[in-house]
Amino acid sequence: MLLERCPWYVAGPMLGLVLVGFRALNKPFGALGGFIDVVEKGPLWSRLGVSGFVLMGMILGGAIYAGVTGTLQLTFSYGTTQGVLPTQSVLMPAMLLLAGTVMGFGARLAGGCTSGHGLTGMSLGSSASIAATITFFATAVVLANVSTWLTGAVR
Amino acid sequence: MKAKLLGLLAGAVFGFVITWARVTDPDIIRRMLLLKELDVFFSDGFGHRRRRRCPVAAMIGQGHLAGIVAGAGLLAGIALNHRFNRRVPSAPPASVSQPAGL
Numbered sequence: 171m172l173l174e175r176c177p178w179y180v181a182g183p184m185l186g187l188v189l190v191g192f193r194a195l196n197k198p199f200g201a202l203g204g205f206i207d208v209v210e211k212g213p214l215w216s217r218l219g220v221s222g223f224v225l226m227g228m229i230l231g232g233a234i235y236a237g238v239t240g241t242l243q244l245t246f247s248y249g250t251t252q253g254v255l256p257t258q259s260v261l262m263p264a265m266l267l268l269a270g271t272v273m274g275f276g277a278r279l280a281g282g283c284t285s286g287h288g289l290t291g292m293s294l295g296s297s298a299s300i301a302a303t304i305t306f307f308a309t310a311v312v313l314a315n316v317s318t319w320l321t322g323a324v325r
Numbered sequence: 326m327k328a329k330l331l332g333l334l335a336g337a338v339f340g341f342v343i344t345w346a347r348v349t350d351p352d353i354i355r356r357m358l359l360l361k362e363l364d365v366f367f368s369d370g371f372g373h374r375r376r377r378r379c380p381v382a383a384m385i386g387q388g389h390l391a392g393i394v395a396g397a398g399l400l401a402g403i404a405l406n407h408r409f410n411r412r413v414p415s416a417p418p419a420s421v422s423q424p425a426g427l
Contacts, residue, residue: 185339231383234341
């Protein structure tokens with residue numbers, strides 16, 4: 171069953187329950203907070219806050235899924251997303267690093283990432299989060315289509 | 326410590342579900358953005374928002390080490406933003422509503 175892709179009507183409510191449960195801690199749920207924790211407090215377990223532990227939990231959750239389903243596979247491959255990304259061994263990591271840097275800078279500037287704004291912020295009715303989510307999704311949709319057109323990749 | 330353990334547990338469930346939903350797969354995300362995997366958007370809107378959340382951490386857990394490079398970039402971007410903000414004088418408090426979390 172776990173090898174089949176989890177349907178949206180199962181995944182959505184499960185994520186919602188995680189978020190509601192997390193509210194009991196009166197802490198915002200998001201991934202970027204964990205990365206910020208690591209930047210500000212260092213990678214030492216003893217110094218990490220709740221957000222840092224959430225981030226560690228996400229890594230653990232991915233590992234548990236891969237372990238349970240026997241799909242754990244150590245690889246540096248990121249695929250080519252049907253021809254959009256370069257396949258050269260140097261270009262790919264460079265592009266990922268650059269993309270990650272832009273994401274980190276932008277998300278910090280916006281006060282949250284897709285989890286913080288899209289999950290926590292929107293579910294609490296924050297107008298700033300609604301505006302941020304619309305903006306980054308709209309931008310991503312446009313860029314995905316433009317990059318597909320420019321590279322002639324498979325749609 | 327209890328809060329940290331709960332955070333670890335919540336993150337683990339979250340990471341498990343997004344990995345199970347294949348949202349850690351760049352191809353799925355791309356097809357979603359090309360509006361060919363609309364169910365990913367639907368799951369975002371069901372119950373609470375989304376599932377296409379920052380998949381980098383769960384990717385690393387799956388053994389996709391390219392996620393480490395993207396994660397390193399994220400850390401660099403955040404550090405860069407800190408440095409940038411230190412140089413810019415802080416603005417007066419805004420009256421717009423703030424996001425609920427990062």
